Amino acid sequence: MPVWSxxxxxxxxxxxxxxxRLNRFAALVDVEKRxxxxxxxxxxxMGELLVPGYRVLLNPAPAGSTRKTAYDLALVDTGDALSSADARLPNKLVAEAIAEGRLPQFAGYPAVRPESTFGESRLDFLLEGxxxxxxVETKSVTLVEDGVGLFPDAPTLRGVKHLHSLMAAMDEGHRAGxxxxIQRADVETFAPHDEADPLLGKTLRTAATGGVEVWAYRCRVDERSITLADEIPVRL
Known part of the structure; x- marks a missing residue:
């Protein structure tokens, strides 16, 4: 189903x-041989993206900034696809799509509250109507293998906790999803990455069986912009 937010x-x-990569949030890059x-x-x-020699697109730090890093890593060119590396963007893409009425499953919720706490989790959105x-919780996906988007790429107890919170919300009579x-276009379906985190996969299937809704969307990415493009099948 097309979205084109x-x-x-x-x-x-x-x-x-x-x-x-130097640590979780810092990397070394070459720009004009420096x-x-x-x-x-x-x-x-992001082992599939952070490969020595890959072409990257970088967002320069603001002029006059005193930060230690000269750039933000924005995009990675794998040779087959251009992928966003910024885990902050999915929330923005989903928020805009909801505001524009491009996600019909949320048409009955005119009020959107970001970062709403439920139980022990801070979930990305609370929709009310x-x-x-x-x-609603959003997750950033960058790993694609043979056309399948996979999440996570490493064990994530935080992701498991979010799913338990969504199930708890369901138990209290709320809708949850x-x-x-997937922040790239070369993907046809989505599946949990059981090899990387079997607990997340098991929890996601349990949540879906219990009524938590699961959606996946791929993005259109070029060197100027990223767009939430269309929904793709979820394989659980």
């Missing part, structure tokens, strides 16, 4: 080459 525009990006520190806005392993309340946003 309004594109999030990137500022002018600088081309470079990935050298190596090495710079870049902020990695994603705590996932005449039909009641709906808690999780949206997996």
């Amino acid at each position: 309004p594109a999030l525009q990137f500022p002018p990006l600088v081309e470079g080459r990935f050298i190596k 090495e710079y520190l870049a902020h990695v806005p994603n705590s996932g392993r 005449p039909e009641g309340s709906c808690y 999780v949206i997996f946003v």
Whole structure:
């Protein structure tokens, strides 16, 4: 089902080459044969993206900034696809799509509250309307193998906790769902990555069986923008 939400525009990006990751949030990149520190806005392993020599598109730090990193890592070119590396974007894409009425499953909820706490979790959205309340969590996906988007790429107890919170919300009479946003276009279906985190896969299947709704969307990505493009099948 097509969505084609309004594109999030990137500022002018600088081309470079990935050298190596230094820690969860920092990497070394080459720009015009000079090495710079870049902020990695994603705590996932992203082993399929953070490959030495891959072309990267970088967002320069603001002029006059005193931060240690000269750039933010924005996009990675794998040779087959351009992928966003920024785990913050799915929330923005989903929020805009909801606001524009492009996700029909949420048409009955005119009020949207971001980062709403339920139990021990801070979930990304609480939607409210005449039909009641709906808690929604979004997850960023960058790993694609043979056309299948996979989440997570490493064990995530936080992700498991979010799913338990969604199930608890269901138990209290609320609607609940999780949206997996694959930040690249070369994907046809989505599935939990059992090899990386069997507990997450088991919990997701239990949640879905109990009524938690599961959606997956792929993105259209170019060097100027990223767009939530269309829904793809979920294989549980």
